[in-house]
Amino acid sequence: MTTPRLVFNPVSQDYFDNPYEIYRRMRDEAPLYYDEEEDFYALTRHADVAAAFKDHEAFSSARGCDLGMVRSGEVPQKSIIFMDPPDHRHMRSLLNKAFTPRAIQSQRETVVELVRHYLAEADPDHFDVVQDFSGPFPVEVITRMAGVPEDFRQQVRHWIDTSLHRKPGQIDMDDENMQATIDSGMYYYGLVQERRKNPQDDMISRLIAAEIPGEDGSLRKLDDIEITGFTTLLGGAGAETVTKLVGSAVVEFARHPEQWQKLLEDRSKIPDAVEELLRYVGPVQYNVRYSLKDVELPSGAVPAHKPVFLMGAAANRDPRAFDNGETFDIDRDRTQAQNLGLGYGIHSCLGAALARMETAIALEHLLDFMPRFEVDFDGLARVSMQNVAGYHHVPVTVLR
Template sequence: MDVAGQSVAEVHFDPFSADFYADPHAFYPRLRAEAPVYYNETYEFYALSRHADVAAGLKDFATYSSAYGVDLAMVRRGKPVPAKMIISIDPPEHRVMRSLVNKVFTPRAIGALQAMITETIDGFLADALGGGTEFDVVQDFSVYFPVDVITKMLGVPAEYRQQVRLWIDESLHREPGQIEMSKSGMQAMTEIWLMYYELIKQRRAHPRDDMISALIAAEVGRDDGSTSTLDDAEIAGFATLLGGAGAETVTKLIGSAAVTFARHPEQWQQLLDDRGLVPVAIEELLRYDAPVQYNVRRSNTDVTLHGVTIPAGAPVFLLGASANRDPDAWTAPDVFDINRDRTEAQNLAFGYGIHSCLGAALARMEAKIALERLLEVMPRYEVRWDGCQKVSMQNVAGWSHVPVRILT
């Protein structure tokens, strides 16, 4: 392509590059405008970036299968995932598992957790502050409480709760150019499964009031009309997925909140003046700086979009974070505005369709309580920008370090 006599470089999108980890949103505008169906020859994947296409892809499980995994390394193998995790199961089996977990994540069940969540957040925030005026919002606070909450719910003993977070971080970490999980990441996943298997065995012998005991006791209606209980692998899959999702999303969301509101202090002041705006602020944070950047699917059939044919069996990146800043879906999408009209488009931060996030209500509750507590303890603050760092992970983006100074 040539503009005014100057050659314009081809669109290039590498979700495993240091540049992408540093700023994913730098890549999305050209993808949406010039290559809405992008093909990466190096890694042999396709990517959809426009809101209409991503939303349709997330809903169309018949065309875009989850059964082969949700990251590139898994999907490229071309074999269904052996582990029974709801995120990597297609209907009809998915409906059975989803209906079961929906019983655990009812609004009433989530509401009953508010006291526990508040106590957990207050405890970790008090530890983070330690009576001082400087702390790291992520490293000293938001890395701790989300995994503590979800593992408490599951029934994980206290001494393993933060270890779960470290195992998950290791499994998701990617150096620039690294596609496959590292040996240490695979070992971490093994450790997680072994821990859950041991816990399941203990709960089968001695049930308690926790989610793993509830999953053991639950009867599942199978598609052939029979009923059965979940086996150990199915329960371990649930626990691993919930522990991972619960550890990452809110951690990144709170780090993003500290950074974004430091850049938009007038909107932080709006929250100080009216705490009732906190829930809509969280929705805008999720849209503007989504913790989950993409999910990967496998095409079941040939699909032609925008003049490009995606062949059957290809990995397809559904770029939800790009879709959430699509100017064809949102007015001024690159502007952070907690007062925006949220009915303009579907916010895809928690997915869409059958694989929308199971724990979305829980994540929203945790984020609301945490943000309210930060408003109380640091009504005026400044970020120490030279100390900020981002994570280097697949699927997930966000801040690993956000040091702040509370102003008086």
């Protein structure tokens, strides 16, 4: 029997359904994958992906982070993920202040309160982990921090979902994606204007008051477009990551009940479980960069002026970096290689500590809510999204 030709199409139904089998073949057969038709490269081995994430001088973020954007060179808004140094450095140092260890810890009570609230409302006989729980609570956390009024917090999640959704075969944004992006941007822009008139104790107000070095070295304030770009990104990244990670966690623990049992017996393993989930089923599948020059990587050369997929989710299962990389094991040796689940290098996730804390608290409470459970595997529905993987529906029955 002949093996079918290896094709990586980031918007194919096969890829949305099971990216990991495609990643395995790419790592083995074409670690420097080149698509002639679409004219892009894709890196899947850990050594290559980690090196590219660290080399921001060769792999630029300034053209965007998905294939459609990078190819067109038109980024939809001013945002830290679409910046190279020095602009990125100035913005990052400013935004880091919102995510200090103390700032993250100050959110713990809010996270616990929201997790308990949504689980208290859930029906154990008909529990959809994503729709009833991991969808609603993370967006509440991040939008509260930003300063979004309660009435609009869940709306933000629907805008994000619509803007990231891709139909099979669709690389560029369609009208629905664009409309959701515009609606979200207009909403945040209006909120920035409101906070200029009436500052409050929230992130938008602090960004309005902040100053960063301008091109001539003198300090300047952020403009409304910059603040809008960041708060839009924050809502998306802060909601999507945990929503998808917790949904995928429940599916993997259903497939590996002995791992769930380990947590039931020893809750001190929860942080290790979060790290393994980020490695094994991390929601962010890839980031696309633009090569500014010819680059030599461990697996070969990438030429200048090409879109390049840095496939973090593929690298995280690379058996060259992790023993038994395709095995889900919360007790694994985590010192073997860098976990790329929340990025690496200058663009590593700003809210990584918050995402880890939210996921750990969610798992802690799920252990109480459903110590024994069954996933309806036939009812699982995967998302088909740009950059992001996970589930839209994870139906569960709690066993008494």
